[in-house]
Amino acid sequence: MRDLGRRSLISIGSSYAVTLPKDWVRRVEGGKVRIVEGSSGELIILPAKEPTSKVSIDLRGIEEGLWEIIAAYLDGYDEIEVRKERIKREDLETLRKALSKLIGMEILEEGSSRILLRCLMNHSSAKPMELLLRMKSIISGMISDLRDAIAEGDRELMSIVAERDDEVDKIYFALVRSIRRAMRSPEIMGMLGADPINLLDMRIAAMIMELIADNIVELAQSDCYCIDLLREISDLFDRGVRSFELKDFREALEVRERVNEIIRDMPAEKSLLPLINILFRIEDLCDLVSPRFL
Structure with missing residues (x-):
């Protein structure tokens, strides 16, 4: 970002005017500009013609x-x-x-x-947090259905649970696209009411959740039958996402402490590795709200 120097405001009736550098205006096609409001209330001056996409x-x-x-x-x-x-x-x-x-x-x-x-997807239908919560809803359903499938010995339902990972991937791709577009456009960022740090955190959270979905697929294809543990993992996952959404420091801390207790008490068995990975990733989600001390 190039500093174009400080500019003074000129009072004109009930409005204010600001001067712009001539060399910049000459580079703007037609000399026309757009003024948009950023996520923190700042005004941003942009060329009227949007870059090609x-x-x-x-x-x-x-x-x-x-x-x-x-x-x-x-x-x-x-x-x-x-x-x-x-x-x-x-x-x-x-x-x-x-x-x-x-x-x-x-x-x-x-x-x-x-x-x-x-x-054909527009910005209003691709808000990052809404997409993140859609991912959360599908993953929560995957855990719940996997628990039922294990209890009933329903192999077909286990297969359906694994296939649902494709839907998580679709939303993940849409979310990454939405975040990247917003990061490049102050106008879109202002429309979403987001700032670069929020968007970066959501990008990391989405990646963590996509990995959790992959671990659920591994569980559905394995011989691990920990129904009670899956029930608690489902609750911890929901709470972890909620703590991220609401920036709830206390809940993130409580979830992480419980995750650590479960991991400490789990036997070192290879079949439990997908479960352990899910727990570690729930902990990673909480770290976005309440970072661990070294």
Whole structure:
């Protein structure tokens, strides 16, 4: 960020005016600007024309190309142009399958050598904290259903629980996209009422929760049958997320202390490793609110 120097306010009737550097105004197309309010009440002056949000990708190999598309989605691009000398049926099918993991991303135009993708998700429907709580709701349901599946010996329900991890991944990708866009745009950050530190914490919390979902899948595919422990883990997870949402220092401290007690009393068995990892990650969530002392 370049310091353009201090500016004096000039009183004009019931309003105030502020002068801008000539060289900056000359670089602004048309000399027009936008004034937006930041998350802390500051006023931010921006060029009237928003930067382009388009990217073009050459689809050489389908697998490599898919990762480029996902990376562009996470980086916040609204339009992604996909080009290939000849787009085959299997390329299109693989592309459609990948798009099912990207909330809001749709095929706008389709041809034999070019496909145009557009993200229809807007800022109001992609607020980071709301997405984080949606992740929490799905993960809580996964733990509850896994507990029921173990109690009833229902292998089909265990399989359904594992498949639900895909929905967690979709929301996680949308949340990362939303945070990255907000971090690059003071205007979006102001609309969300967030600041960079909040957004960074939410990004870390989302990553921790996505890992917890992966651990639940491991449990669903293992022979670990700790129903009572899963019930308490479910409660600790809910409390850990709530302490993060509300910035509740005391609850975060209580959850972390109970997690440490459980880990100390658990036997060193390989089958319990996914459970132990979930507990460690709940502790990591609490650390975002109440950091541990060394």
